[in-house]
Structure formats: structure tokens, C-alpha cells
Amino acid sequence: MLKLVDLTKVYRTEEVETTALNQVNIHIKQGEFVAIMGPSGCGKSSLLNIVGMLDNPSSGQYWFGDEEVAGYGERRLADIRKKNIGFIFQSFNLIDELTVFENVELALLYHDIPSRERKERVKEALAKVNIAHRESHLPQQLSGGQQQRVAIARAVVSRPRMLLADEPTGNLDSANGEEVMNMLTELNGEGTTIVMVTHSMPHAQYARRIINLFDGQVVAENLRAA
Amino acid sequence: MLLNYLRVALRVLVRQRLYTVLNGVGLALGIATAAMMGLFVWHETHFDGFHGQAGRIFRVLQARYQPAHAPSRMVVTSKPLGPTLAQDLPEVETMVRVARHFIVLRHQGTPVEDRIALVDAPFFRLFDFPFLAGDPATALKDPGTVVMTESQARRYFGTSDAVGRTLMLTSGTGLTVTGVVRDLPSNTLFSRELPLTLWTNIATKFHDGWDPMFADQDEKWRNDFIHTFVLLKPGVDPATLAPRFPALLAAHRQPMRAATPDVVETLELQPLTAMHIDPIEGIGTSPATLAAFVGVAALVLGIAMVNFINLSTARSSLRAREVAIRKTLGSRRGQLVGQFLLESALLALASGLLGLVLVELAMPRFLGLLNVRVDGGFLSGGWLLVAVLPPVLAVGLLGGLYPALVLSRPRPTSLLRGPQAAGGGRLRAALVMLQFTAAIVLVIATIVMGQQTRYASTQDLGFRPEGAVVLRGLDRPAGLAGVQALRDALSRIPGVVSVGAAANVPSDRSVWTNNYRLPGEADSEPDLLFRTEPVDVGYLDALGVPRLAGRLFDPDHPADITSRAGLRAGDGNRVAVPIVLSAAAVKRLGLGTADQAVGRTVLYGGDEPLTVIGVVDDVQFDSARSSFEPTIYMAMRDELSIMLVRLAPNADAATLAAIDDTWRRLLPDLPLKREFLDDHIRQVYEEEARQSDLLALFSGLAILIACLGLFGLAAFTAERRTKEIGLRKVLGATVADIVRLLVWQFSKPVLMANLVAWPLAWVVMGRWLGGFAYRVQLDPLIFALAGLSALLIAWATVAGHAARVAAAKPVTALRYE
Structure with missing residues (x-):
């Protein structure tokens, strides 16, 4: 599904140059569930941003399917992104002014999908994450766990091939965390590739493969028995 | 998608209520101000364009160029000029002259005066005023006819269906109504500068004593009193006629005696549509006034727009996260730009609508302040939309453009990292500075x-305006014949101190000037142009002008009395006409002291000798804009028009009633027109007072709008810096420290604004004051005061937010986000 070859990301400010990713090589296959772990500042989020095409690498190759996208501009990246990738964030990132339903629908608005189909798919997604009864609420009227479920619904409603989750349980208590992980597992079981960054070892155990990063480099890869 | 944008836009507006209201109200005020001023300017610059032949109609001006003198232009010409132009210049298709005459008629039992225009028959061929009845081509063909506006028809006949009826004058003459025209629109010369409601043929006889005087003018080329309009043939360039005018004039007008040879007298053709904004003799709306209006409107609107943009951008910087989410979900930059523009346009439109409502409510009051009439048509929806839509669209676009372009630029990752420090802080500070610069300049200008208005109205006028009554309307045969009897009768009324007739009272805006010189001066010396004031015995006393030397006109010296005709005759008997000089005239003539001047001879018009019998103090005949003019008083019986009555301090209502009774008894056919002299003088300063009121209004508005913006920005900053403030408090800052921190942040741009505003206001107001001969000095204290008050207002606006945020528990602040 995607292949990173000698991928490097360097952040430059006027005074310092920080290498966030250093010659990273990763290959993720269609349908995999990969967890990325490592201490703060090891480059997890940078990696996820590049994989999610929210950022460009400084050097190296990024093959998405059979396209090398490392050098693509924002416009082309946005196009690939919206067709293929869904995002889940630690801080949910829902739009405060939109209701639950509208937040989820937003992901489809950029896809030229007819209104009726859009509505059906939103309802379906909300039902899937068990939040349909709150569809007309605003985000600030929901608990953290409920908000994250909405964020998952929004991530999956466009039926992406790959889901990127950045600390999806970081802001949740253990019960809600478990629930989110079960949902991700379920989605993975339906064929969606999942790449998740996490600090939590128990939650990383849900993944088939764990990639450990340290100082911008892959230091270990553990394959968990199915 | 559009629906989604609209939904978000509306919810953002509702959720950020405070900003929506601040933004909306501020912009609405700015738009309403600009729209009202814009409408006024539009109205004033679109005079008389509606006549079908407007492009070919010109008013004939008389111009006089003389070295070392300002060129002079007059709107009036001699009576024979028009027909001569029509005859001598093949380019002239037709000409129309307009003279005005006061007629007296009985209306509901009492004599009333009305103004009628004597015009050449083609008047309504040149000027398209729609006829409700009658035929414009023939209505004024014959003498003895009258065309009137529908209001006049209703006033005199109770109906606008008046054709065929007769308008009876007290002189016994009847005028037959041959046409009724719709009331004139507000944007025509004939509503404002030269108001007309009754028209008659120029050959009409009134039998009120005026006819011979008027007929007498047919051959007089030096008596300028009539307006002359020409219609040029299609395709004629008026500039090609100009070179022929001096010779044409010279062929008919005898040269002025002893005039210096380098005086050029010529004619100019003033386009009909330019007359209103090319004021001559101060009548009309000057380009400077229009520019001032446009300038003030731009300032107020500018302040409001800056507000809108400042607040919109500040608020939208808080929406970086939403932008990032939308981008993550696949939104293109163009879509985001569209979204922000839509939101901004929505608020701008709502403000525009509110602005329209404000215009509807405030326009009558605004026009009242300006003292102008504007047709309802100009205030109708279409015009308002034209006036309001451009600023609304501009503001909507500008307000949305910054967030649209700036926020949509970065990669979503940089936005997702958390709420950004709101960018553009320095730009906002600069914009706040600009706003306060404009507001401070306006405040200084207002003060x-x-x-100056107060100073001008309390300036020593050289006479006593209070306690004097003016009776007007003696300038007709019955009036002139009754002057002496009236004066004698009024003098006998208890409570009346002195009485005297004259041609004008001060502030009548009379401008009769003549050339004078001393005997024996070389011909090469230019003549001196002095104001000439025709008066009667007793007038200077009644006016309260101090006598400096010699004596005043005296009924015991019959030779004191002359007439314009006698003065002009130059019949060679060389009896010197007695005159009284003003102190300024003595000085200008170089006659030494007042006492030395008495007995000296001055030549009028070159060779008519005049003898100085007395000298009086200077009198301000105009306004504080001009200095005391050198003035020569002559006792001319045929030029009198007003009677001035000086009252004793104990005069009361009975005195006034006795004055009215005396007039009615002695002049039963003349309407009584009485006013107090000081009221009349006050009117001269009314325009300045009005302008000053308007300016005060607009500077108040400017400050209000600027403060609305500042209030919003302060609230925004306080909110944005909540976490920082919490940290500072954890580290030991007191409430006072925090308040000082925030207040100082907003003091900087206001202080900077002073530095820019002061020199600017100094230059602008220095120039404005330069137009007054008597003026106040610019006081640096006022500048400091204006600056200080701006700062205090800014502090008051900001301090509330600062205190609220500073007083909150630091933990609340830290938990924020």
C-alpha cells in the first residue's frame, strides 16, 4: 500500500536544524494494522503527517500505491488524501460550530456525493460508532469518548483505504480507550489499513505490527502473532 | 457545500455575538455616514443634467481681468447683451434672459410679496420643466401671461387646474395663467441659486412703478442685473467664441472713464451643468465643500472598514483549527477562500442593511443640518443601493480576504499543532493607529x-447689532415716496431712539463697489475699488457706528442728498457730492488722520468730485472671513430699501406693535417685513455653525466607531492572552500589573496616532483658518487635549476587559484551551 524509502524530514528555523526523521524505511501492506511507538520527540507525529500527506518529506521517497508522492504539491496531495486517507486525532478536532451530523457530513462534502447518499452514509457511520442518538448535538455537549467516536465516524464515512490515528486514546479514560480500540480493530477487520501512533503499550497490542522509533530512526519492528 | 458554509457562517456570527454586534454596528454607522454624504455629493454634482439640451446651454458670465486685482466674474449681465449675442453670433441658436421682480398681491386679505421671473418666451424651450397644463411653446409668448408651479397654483387658486385664471396684483394689473408646471426638482439652479416659481414674459407691464425703470435698461450696457442664458447650435465649441467676446463688448459698451487701459472685459460661457459646483459670488456648492464631504465620509467609512477588517481577521485567526480540519478532509484553498469571503460578505451585507435603515432614519435630520432640500426620489431604494453597495462589497471582500488568503495558505499540520498566536498583530496595531489618527484630526478640527465660530460671532462688528429692528421692502415707488413720512412717524414712537433708511444692512451680502481716486493722481495709478453704501440721514446713527470726525448726513443740509442718476449724470455743474468715509477708506486713500480727511476731495469713476464731510469707524458688512472693507457712504434717496429702527433699552412689545401699525398705516399696499438686526447677522454665521455641528457629529461618530473596534480587539486580546496572563500570575504578577500590561499594549498605537495627527491637523486647520481675516490662533493645548482624550477613551475601553481577565483565578486561565 505504501512504501517509505530513505525518508528524511528536517525542520529548520533560523538558529537550529532538527532532524525529525532520519533515513526511515517502512513498508505497509494493504489491510495492515500498524502501531508506531516511541518516546516524545522521536518523530512519530512527523512520520504520521508525511504518511497522511499533510506534510512533505525533506528527502527520500514516498510511494503510495505505485505513485511517488514525495514531491507532489498541496493540490495533488489534497486530492489523493481525500480519496484514500482518514484521520483521527488525539484532540478530536471537531468543528465547534457544526453538529455531530454536520461534522461527519463535512468529510463527504468535498467528495461530490449526492445529498441523499451523503445523509445515508453519515447515518450509517454514526450508527456504526454508536452515536446516532446525538447527531444534532454540538461537540461541546458531548463527553470526550463521544467526541472521539464522532471523529472516527468522520474518518471512516468517506470509506478511506487507510486510517491514520494520532494518539486516538490519549485524551480518553481506559473504558473509552478500549472502546475506540475495538472500533479500530473492527474497521481493520473490514479491510481498512490502520496506522496508529500511541504511547500506550496495551493499545499498541491491538496492532499486528509495532514499529519503534527513536531519534527519528526505526529501531525495532515487532510482528505480533495473529 | 454552500449551505454548509452558510450554516457555519451564521453559527459563527451567533456564537461570537459580541464581535458580530461590534462589527455590524460599527460598519453600519460608517456605511450610513458615507451613504448620506455620498447621496448629498451625488445630488450636488448632478444639477440640471435632465434638460434635453443641457449640453448646449450656457450661462453668460461677465469677466474682468485687471493686473494686480483678482479676476472678477459676475453672473449678471446688462439687458441688451442677450439679444446682441443672438444677433451677432450665428453660433447662438437662441437666448433667454431671466430678471427677477417682486410683485405684491393680496392673498387672503393681506398684501404679500412674491418673486416673479421675467423671461424671454423660449424659456421653456431651453429648460425642460414638465407642464401639467398649458403649452410650453406658447405659454409665455405674450406679455401679461404667467406660468406657475403647481404649489403656487394651489396657493393662489386652491387648485392646480389654474389655466385661464387671473393673478391680480395690488397695482391693478392682472396676469393670465397660461401654464402650470410640476414643482421644480431639487437639483436645478432654479430651485437653489435662482429660485423661480412664477414666470412671465419679459415685456409684461406691472404698472407698479418698475416698468419705466426696466424698459429704460434696453440700451444700458453698464447696468448688470439680468441673467443671460444661450443655447448654442449643435456641434458648436464654446471655446471658439471666446476670442470674439472682448471686441463684441467693446463695440457696445463705452469704456469706463479713467479706467486703466490694461483692464480686459470679456464674457465667459459657463456650462449649465457646471453652475452649481462652480459657485460665483459664493452661491452654490464649492468643490472644496464637496471635497471636504468626500474626505470626512472617507475618513469615517475608513475607520469603520478598518474595524471590520481588524476584528474579522483577529477572530478568524482563532479558526485556524477549523481550516486545518477542512484541509485535512480535502478542502481546496479556493474553497476555503470562498468560505471566508462568504462569511465576511454576509456580515457586511447585514451591516449594509442596517446602514440603510440608519440612512432612512437620519437623512432628513442630516439634510436639515445642511439646510438643503433633496427630492424624495434621490432617497429611494435604487439610489441608496447605488450608494451603499460599493462600500459593502469592498468591506466584505477586504474583511474576508486576509483570513481567506493567510489562513488557507499553510499546511494543515502547522495549523493543527494547536491554536496559533494570532498573526498580523503588528498590522492590526498599525490599523488602530490609523483609525485614531483620523479620529484625533477630526476632534481637533471640531474644536x-x-x-473660530464663537470668535467670529463675538467679533466687534463696528456697530451695535442688538436692539435694532430692520423693516424691508421700501425699494418700490410707494416705498421710496413714503420714506420720509415713515421715518418721521417711527421717530415719534416712544421707545424708538433713532431711525434711518439705507440700501442694505450689514450681512445683506450686498456688493456695490466703485472706482475712486484722489485728484491729481497720475493716470497710470490704478483706481481704488471701494465698497459704496447708499444711506439716508439718520442711518449711521441708528446703526450705532461711532463718528470719528466731521459730521454725518443731516436733514438740515439738503445738498447732502444725491441720487445714483445724479451721480452718474456727470452734468458738468461740478457740485461736489458729500460723502462719509470709513476709517479704512481714509487709510487706503492716504488722507492722514480722520480730522485731516474731512474737507478733502475724492473722485468717483474718474472725474466726479466728492467731498468728505465726515469719517466713521469701520463696519463689518460681510463676515469675519473678510477684513473691514474701505467704505464710502453716500446719501442716495433712490437706492433706499430698508429702514433701520434703533430701540431704547426699555422698548417692549408695544413698541414693536406701534412700528408695525405705522408701516401698515403709511404703506398699506406694501407687505410688512420686519426682523431684528442681530438675528439677521447671526444667519451669516449659521453656515459655519452648521458645518461645525456636522463636523462635531462626525468626529463623535468616528471616535465611537474606532472605540467599538478597540473594544472588540481588547476583548480578543484578553481572551487570546488568557494562558499567558495565568502564567504571569502564577509567577507573581498582580492584577494591576496585568491591567497595565494590556492597557499599555493599546496605548502605543494611540500615542503614535497623536504624533501623526498633530502635524496633519496643524496644517489642515491652519489652512482653513487662513480663509478668515479675523481668526483664533491654533492652540497646542487643544492638540494635547484631543490626544489625551483619545488616550483616556482608549483606556476606558480596554481597561474593563483587562481587569476582568486579570482578576480571574490563574488556574482558570491555565485550564483554558
Whole structure:
């Protein structure tokens, strides 16, 4: 599904140059569930941003399917992104002014999908994450766990091939965390590739493969028995 | 998608209520101000364009160029000029002259005066005023006819269906109504500068004593009193006629005696549509006034727009996260730009609508302040939309453009990292500075104008305006014949101190000037142009002008009395006409002291000798804009028009009633027109007072709008810096420290604004004051005061937010986000 070859990301400010990713090589296959772990500042989020095409690498190759996208501009990246990738964030990132339903629908608005189909798919997604009864609420009227479920619904409603989750349980208590992980597992079981960054070892155990990063480099890869 | 944008836009507006209201109200005020001023300017610059032949109609001006003198232009010409132009210049298709005459008629039992225009028959061929009845081509073909506006028809006949009826004058003459025209629109010369409601043929006889005088003018080329309009043939360039005018004039007008040879007298053709904004003799709306209006409107609107943009951008910087989410979900930059523009346009439109409502409510009051009439048509929806839509669209676009372009630029990752420090802080500070610069300049201008207006109205006028009554309307045969009897009768009324007739009272805006010189001066010396004031015995006393030397006109010296005709005759008997000089005239003539001047001879018009019998103090005949003019008083019986009555301090209502009774008894056919002299003088300063009121209004508005913006920005900053403030408090800052921190942040741009505003206001107001001969000095204290008050207002606006945020528990602040 995607292949990173000698991928490097360097952040430059006027005074310092920080290498966030250093010659990273990763290959993720269609349908995999990969967890990325490592201490703060090891480059997890940078990696996820590049994989999610929210950022460009400084050097190296990024093959998405059979396209090398490392050098693509924002416009082309946005196009690939919206067709293929869904995002889940630690801080949910829902739009405060939109209701639950509208937040989820937003992901489809950029896809030229007819209104009726859009509505059906939103309802379906909300039902899937068990939040349909709150569809007309605003985000600030929901608990953290409920908000994250909405964020998952929004991530999956466009039926992406790959889901990127950045600390999806970081802001949740253990019960809600478990629930989110079960949902991700379920989605993975339906064929969606999942790449998740996490600090939590128990939650990383849900993944088939764990990639450990340290100082911008892959230091270990553990394959968990199915 | 559009629906989604609209939904978000509306919810953002509702959720950020405070900003929506601040933004909306501020912009609405700015738009309403600009729209009202814009409408006024539009109205004033679109005079008389509606006549079908407007492009070919010109008013004939008389111009006089003389070295070392300002060129002079007059709107009036001699009576024979028009027909001569039509005859001598093949390019002239037709000409129309307009003279005005006061007629007296009985209306509901009492004599009333009305103004009628004597015009050449083609008047309504040139000027398209729609006829409700009658035929414009033939209505004024014959003498003895009258065309009137529908209001006049209703006033005199109770119906607008008046054709065939007769308008009876007290002189016994009847005028037959041959046409009724719709009331004239507000944007025509004939509503404003030269108001007309009754028209008659120029050959009409009134049998009120005026006819011979008027007929007498047919051959007089030096008596300028009539307006002359020409219609040029299609395709004629008026500039090609100009070179022929001096010779044409010279062929008919005898040269002025002893005039210096380098005086050029010529004619100019003033386009009909330019007359209103090319004021001659101060009548009309000057380009400077229009520019001032446009300038003030731009300032107020500018302040409101800056507000809108400042607040919109500040608020939208808080929406970086939403932008990032939308981008993550696949939104293109163009879509985001569209979304922000839509939101901004929505608020701008709502403000525009509110602005329209404000215009509807405030326009009558605004026009009242300006003292102008504007047709309802100009205030109708279409015009308002034209006036309001451009600023609305501009503001909507500008307000949305910054967030649209700036926020949509970065990669979503940089936005997702958390709420950004709101960018553009320095730009916002600069914009706040600009706003306050404009507001401070307006405040200084208001104070200085107020000071000058007060100063001007309390300036020593050289006479006593209070306690004097003016009776007007003696300038007709019955009036002139009754002057002496009236004066004698009024003098006998208890409570009346002195009485005297004259041609004008001060502030009548009379301008009769003549050339004078001393005997024996070389011909090469230019003549001196002095104001000439025709008066009667007793007038200077009644006016309260101090006598400096010699004596005043005296009924015991019959030779004191002359007439314009006698003065002009130059019949060679060389009896010197007695005159009284003003102190300024003595000085200008170089006659030494007042006492030395008495007995000296001055030549009028070159060779008519005049003898100085007395000298009086200077009198301000105009306004504080001009200095005391050198004036020569002559006792001319045929030029009198007003009677001035000086009252004793104990005069009361009975005195006034006795004055009225005396007039009615002695002049039963003349309407009584009485006013107090000081009221009349006050009117001269009314325009300045009005301008100063308007300016005060607009500077108040400017400050209000600027403060609305500042209030919003302060609230925004306080909110944005909540976490920082919490940290500072954890580290030991007191409430006072925090308040000081925030207040100082907003003091900087206001202080900077002073540095820019002061020199600017100094130059602008210095120039404005330069137009007054007697003026206040610019006081640096006022500048400091204006600056200080701006700062205090800014502090008051900001301090509330600062205190609220600073007083909150630091933990609340830290938990924020």
C-alpha cells in the first residue's frame, strides 16, 4: 500500500536544524494494522503527517500505491488524501460550530456525493460508532469518548483505504480507550489499513505490527502473532 | 457545500455575538455616514443634467481681468447683451434672459410679496420643466401671461387646474395663467441659486412703478442685473467664441472713464451643468465643500472598514483549527477562500442593511443640518443601493480576504499543532493607529472650528447689532415716496431712539463697489475699488457706528442728498457730492488722520468730485472671513430699501406693535417685513455653525466607531492572552500589573496616532483658518487635549476587559484551551 524509502524530514528555523526523521524505511501492506511507538520527540507525529500527506518529506521517497508522492504539491496531495486517507486525532478536532451530523457530513462534502447518499452514509457511520442518538448535538455537549467516536465516524464515512490515528486514546479514560480500540480493530477487520501512533503499550497490542522509533530512526519492528 | 458554509457562517456570527454586534454596528454607522454624504455629493454634482439640451446651454458670465486685482466674474449681465449675442453670433441658436421682480398681491386679505421671473418666451424651450397644463411653446409668448408651479397654483387658486385664471396684483394689473408646471426638482439652479416659481414674459407691464425703470435698461450696457442664458447650435465649441467676446463688448459698451487701459472685459460661457459646483459670488456648492464631504465620509467609512477588517481577521485567526480540519478532509484553498469571503460578505451585507435603515432614519435630520432640500426620489431604494453597495462589497471582500488568503495558505499540520498566536498583530496595531489618527484630526478640527465660530460671532462688528429692528421692502415707488413720512412717524414712537433708511444692512451680502481716486493722481495709478453704501440721514446713527470726525448726513443740509442718476449724470455743474468715509477708506486713500480727511476731495469713476464731510469707524458688512472693507457712504434717496429702527433699552412689545401699525398705516399696499438686526447677522454665521455641528457629529461618530473596534480587539486580546496572563500570575504578577500590561499594549498605537495627527491637523486647520481675516490662533493645548482624550477613551475601553481577565483565578486561565 505504501512504501517509505530513505525518508528524511528536517525542520529548520533560523538558529537550529532538527532532524525529525532520519533515513526511515517502512513498508505497509494493504489491510495492515500498524502501531508506531516511541518516546516524545522521536518523530512519530512527523512520520504520521508525511504518511497522511499533510506534510512533505525533506528527502527520500514516498510511494503510495505505485505513485511517488514525495514531491507532489498541496493540490495533488489534497486530492489523493481525500480519496484514500482518514484521520483521527488525539484532540478530536471537531468543528465547534457544526453538529455531530454536520461534522461527519463535512468529510463527504468535498467528495461530490449526492445529498441523499451523503445523509445515508453519515447515518450509517454514526450508527456504526454508536452515536446516532446525538447527531444534532454540538461537540461541546458531548463527553470526550463521544467526541472521539464522532471523529472516527468522520474518518471512516468517506470509506478511506487507510486510517491514520494520532494518539486516538490519549485524551480518553481506559473504558473509552478500549472502546475506540475495538472500533479500530473492527474497521481493520473490514479491510481498512490502520496506522496508529500511541504511547500506550496495551493499545499498541491491538496492532499486528509495532514499529519503534527513536531519534527519528526505526529501531525495532515487532510482528505480533495473529 | 454552500449551505454548509452558510450554516457555519451564521453559527459563527451567533456564537461570537459580541464581535458580530461590534462589527455590524460599527460598519453600519460608517456605511450610513458615507451613504448620506455620498447621496448629498451625488445630488450636488448632478444639477440640471435632465434638460434635453443641457449640453448646449450656457450661462453668460461677465469677466474682468485687471493686473494686480483678482479676476472678477459676475453672473449678471446688462439687458441688451442677450439679444446682441443672438444677433451677432450665428453660433447662438437662441437666448433667454431671466430678471427677477417682486410683485405684491393680496392673498387672503393681506398684501404679500412674491418673486416673479421675467423671461424671454423660449424659456421653456431651453429648460425642460414638465407642464401639467398649458403649452410650453406658447405659454409665455405674450406679455401679461404667467406660468406657475403647481404649489403656487394651489396657493393662489386652491387648485392646480389654474389655466385661464387671473393673478391680480395690488397695482391693478392682472396676469393670465397660461401654464402650470410640476414643482421644480431639487437639483436645478432654479430651485437653489435662482429660485423661480412664477414666470412671465419679459415685456409684461406691472404698472407698479418698475416698468419705466426696466424698459429704460434696453440700451444700458453698464447696468448688470439680468441673467443671460444661450443655447448654442449643435456641434458648436464654446471655446471658439471666446476670442470674439472682448471686441463684441467693446463695440457696445463705452469704456469706463479713467479706467486703466490694461483692464480686459470679456464674457465667459459657463456650462449649465457646471453652475452649481462652480459657485460665483459664493452661491452654490464649492468643490472644496464637496471635497471636504468626500474626505470626512472617507475618513469615517475608513475607520469603520478598518474595524471590520481588524476584528474579522483577529477572530478568524482563532479558526485556524477549523481550516486545518477542512484541509485535512480535502478542502481546496479556493474553497476555503470562498468560505471566508462568504462569511465576511454576509456580515457586511447585514451591516449594509442596517446602514440603510440608519440612512432612512437620519437623512432628513442630516439634510436639515445642511439646510438643503433633496427630492424624495434621490432617497429611494435604487439610489441608496447605488450608494451603499460599493462600500459593502469592498468591506466584505477586504474583511474576508486576509483570513481567506493567510489562513488557507499553510499546511494543515502547522495549523493543527494547536491554536496559533494570532498573526498580523503588528498590522492590526498599525490599523488602530490609523483609525485614531483620523479620529484625533477630526476632534481637533471640531474644536478649532467651534472656537473660530464663537470668535467670529463675538467679533466687534463696528456697530451695535442688538436692539435694532430692520423693516424691508421700501425699494418700490410707494416705498421710496413714503420714506420720509415713515421715518418721521417711527421717530415719534416712544421707545424708538433713532431711525434711518439705507440700501442694505450689514450681512445683506450686498456688493456695490466703485472706482475712486484722489485728484491729481497720475493716470497710470490704478483706481481704488471701494465698497459704496447708499444711506439716508439718520442711518449711521441708528446703526450705532461711532463718528470719528466731521459730521454725518443731516436733514438740515439738503445738498447732502444725491441720487445714483445724479451721480452718474456727470452734468458738468461740478457740485461736489458729500460723502462719509470709513476709517479704512481714509487709510487706503492716504488722507492722514480722520480730522485731516474731512474737507478733502475724492473722485468717483474718474472725474466726479466728492467731498468728505465726515469719517466713521469701520463696519463689518460681510463676515469675519473678510477684513473691514474701505467704505464710502453716500446719501442716495433712490437706492433706499430698508429702514433701520434703533430701540431704547426699555422698548417692549408695544413698541414693536406701534412700528408695525405705522408701516401698515403709511404703506398699506406694501407687505410688512420686519426682523431684528442681530438675528439677521447671526444667519451669516449659521453656515459655519452648521458645518461645525456636522463636523462635531462626525468626529463623535468616528471616535465611537474606532472605540467599538478597540473594544472588540481588547476583548480578543484578553481572551487570546488568557494562558499567558495565568502564567504571569502564577509567577507573581498582580492584577494591576496585568491591567497595565494590556492597557499599555493599546496605548502605543494611540500615542503614535497623536504624533501623526498633530502635524496633519496643524496644517489642515491652519489652512482653513487662513480663509478668515479675523481668526483664533491654533492652540497646542487643544492638540494635547484631543490626544489625551483619545488616550483616556482608549483606556476606558480596554481597561474593563483587562481587569476582568486579570482578576480571574490563574488556574482558570491555565485550564483554558
